[in-house]
Amino acid sequence: MPKSRLRKKSDYTPPVTATAVKLSAGRNWVAPVMLALFLVGLVWIVTYYVTSGSYPVQAWGNWNILVGFGFIAAGFGVSTQWK
Numbered sequence: 001m002p003k004s005r006l007r008k009k010s011d012y013t014p015p016v017t018a019t020a021v022k023l024s025a026g027r028n029w030v031a032p033v034m035l036a037l038f039l040v041g042l043v044w045i046v047t048y049y050v051t052s053g054s055y056p057v058q059a060w061g062n063w064n065i066l067v068g069f070g071f072i073a074a075g076f077g078v079s080t081q082w083k
Contacts (some may be wrong), residue, residue, distance in 0.1 A: 017078050034078045041071030 045068035047055050057064060 002019060030078060031032045034075045034082070037071050037075030037078060041068045041073075041075065044068035044071060 021025070044056055044066060048064040049066065053061065053064070056066075
């Protein structure tokens with residue numbers, strides 16, 4: 001039976017070290033603004049229901065619910081900027 005060829009060992013290559021990913025600190029405003037918009041929307045809707053439509057803006061009537069959900073939707077819109 002023929003003898004197999006010997007494989008040459010490859011030269012030593014040092015292991016590749018992973019570089020640390022530095023997160024930018026430029027988006028610190030996102031979480032507080034998002035939570036503030038959520039809370040403003042929630043308080044707006046709760047105030048409307050608790051006061052039977054007298055507050056926050058009586059002339060708007062049921063549109064106050066849409067305004068409250070608008071604040072909440074804006075909070076979700078801001079949350080897309082979070083990294």
